[in-house]
Amino acid sequence: MSEPIRHALRKYLIMGSQDCQRPPDEILRDAIAAGITAFQFREKGAGSLKGDKKRILGLELRDICRTHHIPFIINDDLSLAEELDADGIHVGQDDKSAEEVRRMFPNKILGLSVSNDTELAGSPLSVVDYVGAGPVFSTRTKADAKNPVGIEWIKTLRTKHPALPIVGIGGITAENAHTVIHAGADGISVISAITQAADIQSVVEKL
Numbered sequence: 001m002s003e004p005i006r007h008a009l010r011k012y013l014i015m016g017s018q019d020c021q022r023p024p025d026e027i028l029r030d031a032i033a034a035g036i037t038a039f040q041f042r043e044k045g046a047g048s049l050k051g052d053k054k055r056i057l058g059l060e061l062r063d064i065c066r067t068h069h070i071p072f073i074i075n076d077d078l079s080l081a082e083e084l085d086a087d088g089i090h091v092g093q094d095d096k097s098a099e100e101v102r103r104m105f106p107n108k109i110l111g112l113s114v115s116n117d118t119e120l121a122g123s124p125l126s127v128v129d130y131v132g133a134g135p136v137f138s139t140r141t142k143a144d145a146k147n148p149v150g151i152e153w154i155k156t157l158r159t160k161h162p163a164l165p166i167v168g169i170g171g172i173t174a175e176n177a178h179t180v181i182h183a184g185a186d187g188i189s190v191i192s193a194i195t196q197a198a199d200i201q202s203v204v205e206k207l
């Protein structure tokens, strides 16, 4: 399991319609053509879709991922993950507990956010497939993001957990992504670096 996960974490796009200035399906197709390795549907925050509109968009994006063999992961919404038969689920420290999600979905990819040593110490790492560590840098995309951890904490995390699949998140760009990888992360996850890019092909190549 560990090697496919590490590969999937390399260039991980996270996106919802609220992040997009053009149709989300176009952005996802462009990002897949450019080489992303996983996708998380995160329909959340100001301007996000609810109910049927969210479900319909999720279904459309899931089908694009399926066609191109890209893991389709859903943020937070367990019932939508079940309904769309998502490949995985990402939860944070304030969402349903990772142990419970693992009991409900024994075979799905499960990601958990960690943002500091206290959260790390309280996290059931044995039941998750990867951790999303961050925000590495400051970000304007998530209003309630915690304090930036910096690449030093990614190094600490890697030293403490040599075999743990880690993806960095938060404020990661084509210019700073290499520092996150050099610090020990298996990959980087981004929202704005890709959704706001004038040239997605070029950004994904650099990432």
Ligand SMILES: Cc1ncc(COP(=O)(O)OP(=O)(O)O)c(N)n1
Pocket: 014, 040, 042, 044, 075, 076, 090, 091, 092, 093, 094, 095, 111, 112, 113, 131, 132, 133, 142, 167, 169, 189
């Ligand atoms: C890969 C990845 N890492 C971290 C997060 C953040 O999850 P969470 O802390 O639950 O915050 P929301 O995304 O739900 O606002 C993530 N989504 N993906």
Ligand SMILES: Cc1nc(C(=O)O)sc1CCOP(=O)(O)O
Pocket: 014, 113, 115, 132, 133, 134, 135, 136, 138, 139, 140, 141, 142, 145, 146, 169, 170, 171, 172, 189, 190, 191, 192, 193
């Ligand atoms: C969704 C999310 N979670 C974070 C965390 O630290 O857990 S930071 C973040 C937003 C990432 O967006 P951008 O790539 O535009 O900075």
Ligand SMILES: [Mg+2]
Pocket: 075, 076, 090, 091, 092, 095
């Ligand atoms: Mg969450």
